[in-house]
Amino acid sequence: MIVLQNLIDAVSLGAVYALAALGIGLIFSVMRLINFAHGELIMVGGFTLYTLAGQPLLVMILAALLTSTVLALGMERVAFRTLRKASPATLLISSFAVSYLIQHIVLLAFGSRAMGVAFLPELGTAIDLGGLRIPLLQLVTIAVTLVLMAGLVAFFRLSETGLQMRAAAEDFTMARLVGVKANRVIAFAFAISGVLASIVSFYLVAQTGSVSYKMGVSMVLIAFVSSVIGGMGSIAGAALGGFLVGIVSVSLQAYLPVDLRPYRDAFVFLLFVLFLFWRPDGLLASRADRDRV
Amino acid sequence: MLKIRDLHVSYGNIAALRGISLDVGKSEIVAVIGPNGAGKSTLLLAIAGVVRARAGSVEFDGRAITGQQPEALVTTGLSLVPEGRHIFGSLSVAENLRLGATVRRDRQEVARDIDRVLAMFPILRERYRQRANKLSGGEQQMLAIGRAMLARPRLLLLDEPSLGLAPLIVAQIYEAVRALRDQGVTALIVEQNVGRALSAADRTYVLSSGVIAMSGKSAEFAGNAAFDAAYFGVAEAAR
Numbered sequence: 001m002i003v004l005q006n007l008i009d010a011v012s013l014g015a016v017y018a019l020a021a022l023g024i025g026l027i028f029s030v031m032r033l034i035n036f037a038h039g040e041l042i043m044v045g046g047f048t049l050y051t052l053a054g055q056p057l058l059v060m061i062l063a064a065l066l067t068s069t070v071l072a073l074g075m076e077r078v079a080f081r082t083l084r085k086a087s088p089a090t091l092l093i094s095s096f097a098v099s100y101l102i103q104h105i106v107l108l109a110f111g112s113r114a115m116g117v118a119f120l121p122e123l124g125t126a127i128d129l130g131g132l133r134i135p136l137l138q139l140v141t142i143a144v145t146l147v148l149m150a151g152l153v154a155f156f157r158l159s160e161t162g163l164q165m166r167a168a169a170e171d172f173t174m175a176r177l178v179g180v181k182a183n184r185v186i187a188f189a190f191a192i193s194g195v196l197a198s199i200v201s202f203y204l205v206a207q208t209g210s211v212s213y214k215m216g217v218s219m220v221l222i223a224f225v226s227s228v229i230g231g232m233g234s235i236a237g238a239a240l241g242g243f244l245v246g247i248v249s250v251s252l253q254a255y256l257p258v259d260l261r262p263y264r265d266a267f268v269f270l271l272f273v274l275f276l277f278w279r280p281d282g283l284l285a286s287r288a289d290r291d292r293v
Numbered sequence: 294m295l296k297i298r299d300l301h302v303s304y305g306n307i308a309a310l311r312g313i314s315l316d317v318g319k320s321e322i323v324a325v326i327g328p329n330g331a332g333k334s335t336l337l338l339a340i341a342g343v344v345r346a347r348a349g350s351v352e353f354d355g356r357a358i359t360g361q362q363p364e365a366l367v368t369t370g371l372s373l374v375p376e377g378r379h380i381f382g383s384l385s386v387a388e389n390l391r392l393g394a395t396v397r398r399d400r401q402e403v404a405r406d407i408d409r410v411l412a413m414f415p416i417l418r419e420r421y422r423q424r425a426n427k428l429s430g431g432e433q434q435m436l437a438i439g440r441a442m443l444a445r446p447r448l449l450l451l452d453e454p455s456l457g458l459a460p461l462i463v464a465q466i467y468e469a470v471r472a473l474r475d476q477g478v479t480a481l482i483v484e485q486n487v488g489r490a491l492s493a494a495d496r497t498y499v500l501s502s503g504v505i506a507m508s509g510k511s512a513e514f515a516g517n518a519a520f521d522a523a524y525f526g527v528a529e530a531a532r
Contacts (some may be wrong), residue, residue: 163384163388163391164392164395166384167384167392171379171381173343173363173379174375174379174381175381175392176362176363176364177341177363177367177372177375178393178395178396178440179364179396179444180364180392180395
């Protein structure tokens, strides 16, 4: 029974990590940018919920989705489009700059203390399922993630734009040579990453009941680790990596000696380092990193 | 149709093309031959907008296209089949062909054109649902050409279409190029296979160390002492 309980914990945490990792992995696959400012897309979604607290639920959700998406498109347009031909290192540094800039704007506007938000408190209750006490939030998280992933798979498989994004992820120059518009697929990737980020913010705010200007930082680190484990450049790999990191985290939480549990994440990162010795390219290494045209 | 004047391209401090002038007329097949590192691929990449020219001009159908983006150039009727083919290996043959028609909106005509490509290269019909990285080199080259055809180009740029392929496959690919010309498609082909290039092309340019060493009707090249000197001479010197 306890095993099953842990499994559900693991899958729901893995689902959140997978959504965050997909946001990072998607952008990397089309433009070789590791977007550390992805955490701020999550954070801004959370602060939109905070600002609109008390409004109808649908208004809060739609506003947060919109804010994160617009911010994602904005950072692409202002910070990353001009640097598209720059090296991945330059792109990475500029994503740190964007990250710190947004964090400190929010710090100036809202202060440094975490602030409470009542967002979907009903999800805090647990329901009985054949002897198991399962928090509703976990079930909703798993369900939402499954729906989103099915939607993404359908988008990539069936739509013209999805096909173009897969082509661009594999060989960006060749995709442009058949007429795929570089600006359009990259903007699309950022828009999707914005939507994914705000959904992660819903989970974080519902779970912790608070927002702070640093709330995206640890999530983006986990997302980055997950997408590396999956294989940078592979969209499916990012999702897989997220689930794996979630499962490992919950297992450590459950089976580490009690006095070591507060250091769970240190063990997660230690295992990550060991993993890199074994598979430096990740599980589903992408062919896209070979030389381009 | 294509008019290039005094084209210069550099990679950093290294000059790859040093003042190329070249013309391709409508429905012509023109070959560019030359040793490794002569700048042949760079020439095609510069025409297709992948690499930027430092100086000089490229005109396509009387319009200056220098400095335009690759995705914009496809819509003007210019398609590049790059060296190494660059098919999308993780996608199916069908998806690769669909991507070839990215710039088109006439879905029914696209379906008919896909049929034409499959009729031209029947092996692709057998492999239609397979991942493209499962294809042999020759099949990949056919797919790359078919994918380029689906944009309905008026000018096809082919970079080393015979590289690493068996003679029988090479013959089939050049057969396709000739068939396309009969349908009014112009082709500019870069080749290392001199015999192939000379027999397929109406006119040929010899490129060496970033400049045109010689040009003329292909038929006049064979056994021509000046050609031997221009081609093999520079090949010796490049060593």
